[in-house]
Every structure is written in structure tokens, then in C-alpha cells.
Amino acid sequence: MENSSAIPVLGFAAYSGTGKTSLLVKLLPLLGEKGIRVGVIKHAHHTFDIDHKGKDSYELRKAGAKQMLIGSDRRWALIVETEKRTGNILNEFIQRLDHENLDLILVEGFKPEIIAKIELIRPSLGNPPFYPEDKSVIAVATDGDLPVKTMLPVLDLNNPQQIAEFITRHFINLKQTQTGT
Numbered sequence: 001m002e003n004s005s006a007i008p009v010l011g012f013a014a015y016s017g018t019g020k021t022s023l024l025v026k027l028l029p030l031l032g033e034k035g036i037r038v039g040v041i042k043h044a045h046h047t048f049d050i051d052h053k054g055k056d057s058y059e060l061r062k063a064g065a066k067q068m069l070i071g072s073d074r075r076w077a078l079i080v081e082t083e084k085r086t087g088n089i090l091n092e093f094i095q096r097l098d099h100e101n102l103d104l105i106l107v108e109g110f111k112p113e114i115i116a117k118i119e120l121i122r123p124s125l126g127n128p129p130f131y132p133e134d135k136s137v138i139a140v141a142t143d144g145d146l147p148v149k150t151m152l153p154v155l156d157l158n159n160p161q162q163i164a165e166f167i168t169r170h171f172i173n174l175k176q177t178q179t180g181t
Contacts, residue, residue: 007039007099008171011107013137014120015127019157020108023120023141026160027167031104034164036172039102041093043109050077088113104171116171120157123147139166 012020024040031038051058051070061068061079068079090110097105107115111130119130119137123144131137132148140146141155141163155163 007102007105009094009105009107009115010167010171011110011113011115011117011136012120013109013111013117013130013134015125018120018122018125018127020120023157023160023163024106024108027106027164030160030164031167034168034172036168037101037103039097039105041090041097041105041107041110043107050079090115104167118155118163118166121146122157138170 012024014020021042028038028040051061051068057068057070057079061081066081070077070079090107090113094105107113111117111134114136116138117134117136118139118141119134121127121129121140121142121144123142123146129140129146129148131140131150131152137152139153139155140150141157143157146154153166155166157163
């Protein structure tokens with residue numbers, strides 16, 4: 001999938017347990033301080049619930065609602081029941097975001113998708129890297145020596161400020177963000 005969005009899309013790819021979510025939790029405030037409005041798409045495995053048994057939204061959805069929107073004056077969430085799909089669904093998720101209020105979309109997971117990605121590597125975990133074969137990896141963030149040499153930019157996985165600066169330099173039109181247009 002090539003990015004069909006006018007908004008920059010950047011993925012974070014790594015094996016489970018590497019710290020994708022932990023890094024994003026640190027990056028989001030740093031990007032927010034720069035005035036960058038970020039949307040996040042996170043891959044979930046199989047079925048998942050964001051509402052829980054005993055909650056009205058859960059009971060209504062389980063009773064047969066194909067779409068369940070729950071909202072307040074501060075936030076809203078739409079849960080849509082679909083048939084199992086194969087193939088690329090990331091582009092559909094990207095298009096569902098409110099693009100008028102975003103400057104950047106970060107994607108956690110979706111390793112096979114062809115979008116620009118930063119690969120996170122903790123050599124101590126012993127997982128093989130993606131970057132030698134995955135040409136959509138544009139940088140590697142690591143906390144140790146890489147198992148395979150690369151010409152890609154290498155970032156410090158434990159330095160979210162450095163990663164935020166890399167993202168800002170490579171993915172954000174600062175003039176657009178600063179003028180609010």
C-alpha cells in the first residue's frame with residue numbers, strides 16, 4: 001500500500017515487546033509541543049473490545065448494533081462490526097481519520113504495509129531485523145549494535161527527543177504547522 005493520504009504517514013514496526021507503544025507515548029507530547037497534531041492507528045490482533053461487558057455500549061453492540069457510537073461533549077468513539085477481511089485495511093483506516101485536524105499520522109504495527117517506517121530494534125531480544133529486506137524502512141531506532149550494517153539513519157531508541165526531531169525534519173511541513181493552514 002502506498003500512502004494515498006495528503007497527510008504524512010509514518011509507521012513504527014517491531015516485534016511484540018520491543019516498546020512501540022512506550023515510544024509513542026513519549027513521542028506524542030514532544031510532537032504536540034511543536035504544534036503537530038497527530039493521529040495514531042494501532043494494529044490490533046483479531047477481535048478486540050474497547051467497551052467492556054456490563055457497559056451499555058457493549059451490551060447494545062452485542063445485541064446486534066452494526067455501528068455503535070458512544071460520545072460526550074469531550075470525546076466520541078465509533079465501533080463498527082465488519083466481516084473478516086483479507087488484504088490491506090490500513091488505507092481504509094487512514095481515510096477514516098479527520099484529516100482536516102491532523103498534521104501527521106503515526107501507525108503502530110502493520111509491518112507488511114508499504115509505508116515509510118522506523119524499525120525499532122532491541123538486539124538483546126534476538127529478533128532478526130526487517131530493514132535488510134523491507135525497503136520501506138527509512139530509519140532504525142535501536143538500543144544497541146545492529147545485527148546487520150545499514151546506510152539508513154540510526155536513532156537512539158532511548159532518546160525520544162532525537163526521534164521526534166527526525167520525524168519533524170523528514171515528515172512535517174513546518175511552515176504549514178506554524179501558520180495553522
